[in-house]
Amino acid sequence: MAAELVVATTDLAMIQAQQAGMKAIGAGLAVGLTGIGTGIAEMGIGAAAVGAIAEDKDFFGLGLLFTVIPETIVIFGLVVGLLLLFL
Amino acid sequence: MGVNISAPYIYVCTRMRMRKAKLLPREEYQRMLNMSVSEITRIIGETEYKQEIDELGTIFKGIDLIEVALSWNLAKEYQKIQEITPGNLKQFTQVYLRRWDIQNVLTILRGKMQGEKPGKIKEILIPAGSLDKVILDRMLSEESSDRIIEMLKTHRMYPVLAREYPAAKESGSFSHMENELYKHLYANIIAGAKASVKGGASFLAYIQLDIDIKNVKTLFRLREDDLEEDARDMFIPGGSLSLLNFTSLNNIKDLNEFIDMIRANIRNDTLHSLLDELKGNKSSHDIEARLTRVQLEQMEKMSKRNPFSIHPILVYLEKKKYEVFNLRAIARGKESRLPADKIMKYLVI
Numbered sequence: 001m002a003a004e005l006v007v008a009t010t011d012l013a014m015i016q017a018q019q020a021g022m023k024a025i026g027a028g029l030a031v032g033l034t035g036i037g038t039g040i041a042e043m044g045i046g047a048a049a050v051g052a053i054a055e056d057k058d059f060f061g062l063g064l065l066f067t068v069i070p071e072t073i074v075i076f077g078l079v080v081g082l083l084l085l086f087l
Numbered sequence: 088m089g090v091n092i093s094a095p096y097i098y099v100c101t102r103m104r105m106r107k108a109k110l111l112p113r114e115e116y117q118r119m120l121n122m123s124v125s126e127i128t129r130i131i132g133e134t135e136y137k138q139e140i141d142e143l144g145t146i147f148k149g150i151d152l153i154e155v156a157l158s159w160n161l162a163k164e165y166q167k168i169q170e171i172t173p174g175n176l177k178q179f180t181q182v183y184l185r186r187w188d189i190q191n192v193l194t195i196l197r198g199k200m201q202g203e204k205p206g207k208i209k210e211i212l213i214p215a216g217s218l219d220k221v222i223l224d225r226m227l228s229e230e231s232s233d234r235i236i237e238m239l240k241t242h243r244m245y246p247v248l249a250r251e252y253p254a255a256k257e258s259g260s261f262s263h264m265e266n267e268l269y270k271h272l273y274a275n276i277i278a279g280a281k282a283s284v285k286g287g288a289s290f291l292a293y294i295q296l297d298i299d300i301k302n303v304k305t306l307f308r309l310r311e312d313d314l315e316e317d318a319r320d321m322f323i324p325g326g327s328l329s330l331l332n333f334t335s336l337n338n339i340k341d342l343n344e345f346i347d348m349i350r351a352n353i354r355n356d357t358l359h360s361l362l363d364e365l366k367g368n369k370s371s372h373d374i375e376a377r378l379t380r381v382q383l384e385q386m387e388k389m390s391k392r393n394p395f396s397i398h399p400i401l402v403y404l405e406k407k408k409y410e411v412f413n414l415r416a417i418a419r420g421k422e423s424r425l426p427a428d429k430i431m432k433y434l435v436i
Contacts, residue, residue, distance in 0.1 A: 047094035051101030055109075 027081035034077025041070035095173035096395040102171065103403040109135060110410050113436050119417050120427040124149055127418055136160050151210065153418040157411045158213050164407055165215035172400060179290045179397045181217065182276050183404065188216035189244065189268045191223060192235075193261055199232050200259070218242070232256065247271045266320055273298060277325045289396040292389060298326035299353050300382040306336055307374050310345070327353045342366075357385045373432045379409070380435055409435040 049063030111134065119127050131153065132140035139156035147155055165184055172180050191212050198208035205227040214220045222238075229235050236252055239245050251264035273294065280291040305321045318337040322330055332352050339345040346362045361381050365374070383405060390398035413434045420430035 043094050044092065044097050047097035048101040051098040052105055055102055055105035 023084045027084040030077045030080040030084065031074070032077075034074045038070045038074040041073065042067055045070065092395055096176070099172050099176060100395050100399040103168075103399045107399075107403045107406060110406055111414075116413060116417065116434060116436060119414075120430060122421070124153070124418055124421050127414075127421065128153055131156070131414065139163075150418055150422045154415060155210050157415055158211065161407065161411045162214045165213075165404065168400065168404065175284055175286050176397055176400060178284070179280075179286070180400060180404070182279055182290075183401060184216045185243070185272060185276075186216070186269070187213055188218050188242070189265070189272060191216065191218055192226075192239065192244070192248070193265055193268075195223070195226050195235060196232055197261060199230075199235070200256075243275065244268055244271065263320065270323055273323050273325050286396055289389070289393050289398055293386065293398065293401055295326050296355070296382060296385055296389075298323050299328065299355065300358075300378055302326055302328050302333060303349060303353070303358070304375055304378050306333070306345075306349070307378070309337055310342075355381075355385060357381045357388070376433060376435055383409070383435070 046067045049059070049067045052059040053063050115130075119130060122130070128140065128149075136156055139159045140152065143152055143156050143159070165187075169177060169180055169184070191214065194212060195208055209224075209227055212223055214223055218226075226235050226238055229238065232252075236245075236248050239248060247267050248264070251267050255261045255264040276294055277291065280287045280294060301323055305318075305323075309318055309321070318334055319330060322328075322333045324330065328336070332348075336345060336348050336352075339348060343366055346366055350359055350362055358378075358381050361377055383402070386398065386402045386405060390396075390402045392398075413436070416433045417430055420433070
């Protein structure tokens with residue numbers, strides 16, 4: 001009886017550890033994949049913004065603003081990651 | 088992810104769009120039509136041509152200042168674009184700019200033949216192709232035309248020059264040689280664009296449009312002038328028209344039938360609407376400028392269809408060329424006291 005209880009407790013601990021690990025992987029994926037998405041989105045906008053700024057310096061502010069708009073994607077990923085880890 | 092949406096393509100195409108947006112608008116030309124040459128110089132000096140006007144202001148005066156400043160600016164602009172274009176686009180841009188080599192070499196040869204001073208010839212050269220200022224200066228300092236041809240021994244156009252020059256020199260007319268040089272250039276360009284290079288298809292589409300418009304222009308010119316020259320000599324192969332179509336089109340006397348035949352042979356909506364306008368309208372004096380406008384409009388459409396390809400670059404290069412042509416036409420027209428509406432007909436806006 002006592003031996004069975006010890007086995008069950010060990011199993012539970014293992015399952016809990018696995019769950020924590022899965023959460024960490026999920027959080028990592030959420031931030032990592034959204035980071036890649038943001039990078040791809042910013043590539044085009046950034047290239048166009050630098051092109052426009054090279055021709056006309058006045059575009060600096062506007063170009064920067066448009067370039068960072070896809071940052072929202074990675075921020076969502078970060079929020080999801082934090083929720084996974086701390087809730 | 089295809090190469091067509093890589094960052095350098097987006098970068099350079101955006102730069103071209105920005106530059107295109109800075110070109111002079113229609114209203115500016117209309118304002119210039121009511122000005123004197125010195126006022127036009129002042130207006131041009133406040134735009135993208137400021138640096139050239141300031142630099143050359145002490146050496147040249149009046150119409151010469153405008154002419155030289157425009158040529159210098161065009162050459163500088165073309166060199167700059169060659170510097171900033173990446174990969175295959177650079178190659179295509181250089182290929183496109185090779186036509187300036189032909190123009191420069193012919194200008195030098197013609198100038199030498201007429202005994203013009205090297206300084207005078209230099210004013211109208213546009214060193215935008217593969218022959219840069221240094222080579223052109225060396226060519227200008229040569230006295231004999233044969234030596235000039237010898238200097239081009241390593242250049243692509245040398246075989247045609249060597250073949251055609253003796254006859255051209257004897258007859259005193261370079262027109263046949265010019266045709267042959269352009270045919271050789273287009274054949275080369277088409278072979279290059281077809282050689283399975285990425286983005287080659289869009290370049291080929293432009294080249295075919297260019298050849299089509301050139302052939303149609305030649306046909307209209309032949310109709311207007313009633314020349315007895317051999318039409319086949321002026322035909323450029325590689326477009327929608329075949330040599331057979333070209334000669335049969337040239338033999339059609341009736342304007343409506345002629346237009347219908349062009350419509351049937353060349354698929355191009357913008358050209359079709361121009362041809363419809365021309366039907367029944369006997370006067371076709373400004374047809375060349377209108378055909379050029381058709382070409383630009385069609386190129387604009389192509390650049391919107393392929394926003395990150397060679398097309399936006401080519402549209403800018405062409406529009407810049409016509410801006411310089413327009414300004415030169417206005418300045419020259421004003422110098423010769425032509426009425427504004429007459430000058431307007433020569434402008435490509």
